[in-house]
Every structure is written in C-alpha cells, then in structure tokens.
Amino acid sequence: MLIRRVVKVVAAVALLSGAGCVPRKPPATPLSQNAGAAIFESKGCEQCHEINGRGGQKGPGLTHVGVRVTEDKIRKQILEGGDMMPGYKDVLSAQETTALVRYLHKLR
C-alpha cells in the first residue's frame, strides 16, 4: 500500500538524517585533478602556457611538464614565479596550489 511505503520512506529519511547524531564535518578531501585543470584555466596560467594544443605561447608548453620538472620545482615556480612569470603565492590557497602542482606533475 502506498501510505505504508511513504511511512517507511519517511522513517528511513529520519533515520538517515540521524536525529540526535552529532553533525560531522565533511572530510577535507584534496581537490581533484579536474580541479587542478580548472585552476590552471581560471587563474590565467593558460594565457602563457599551452597544454595539449590549448593555451598561450609566452611560457614553455606544459603538455609533458611532469617528465621534465620535479613536483618541488613546479611548486616553487608557481609560488615564486620566474623571470617572465608572476608568482602566485598570494593568489592561490594552499589547497589550490597542491591541486595545481599535482595536476601538472601528472602531465607526461
């Protein structure tokens, strides 16, 4: 019977929403590869760097950057910049920086 089913669903929802349970914070999951790619686009890296045929030419192409450059060097380059590249330490959060570094380092 429909009513019975509705009652069951309501009961299940009440159970799941955990009446009386301590609310739990979502775990601080690291940002994904996709987030790294999105940061690369949204923070302007793409204006100077090309990945897989997309992006500017002012800086070196990064399609295979993970083969050439260590994770530490990528991080340093992003935070401090270089001769012709601005530093991003005041622009990116620690989480964003890590996502970006991991994303780039996996490009091979």
Ligand code: HEC
């Ligand atoms: C105004 C242009 C410009 C922008 C914007 C820019 N870069 Fe660069 N980037 C360069 C240039 C030029 C170099 C070469 C080294 C130098 O002159 O600093 C470089 C070097 C690098 C390197 C080292 C590559 C290698 O092969 O050694 C990485 C990694 C890098 N950039 C990542 C980024 C990321 C990530 C962003 C965005 C947060 C970014 N860059 C934004 C111009 C830019």
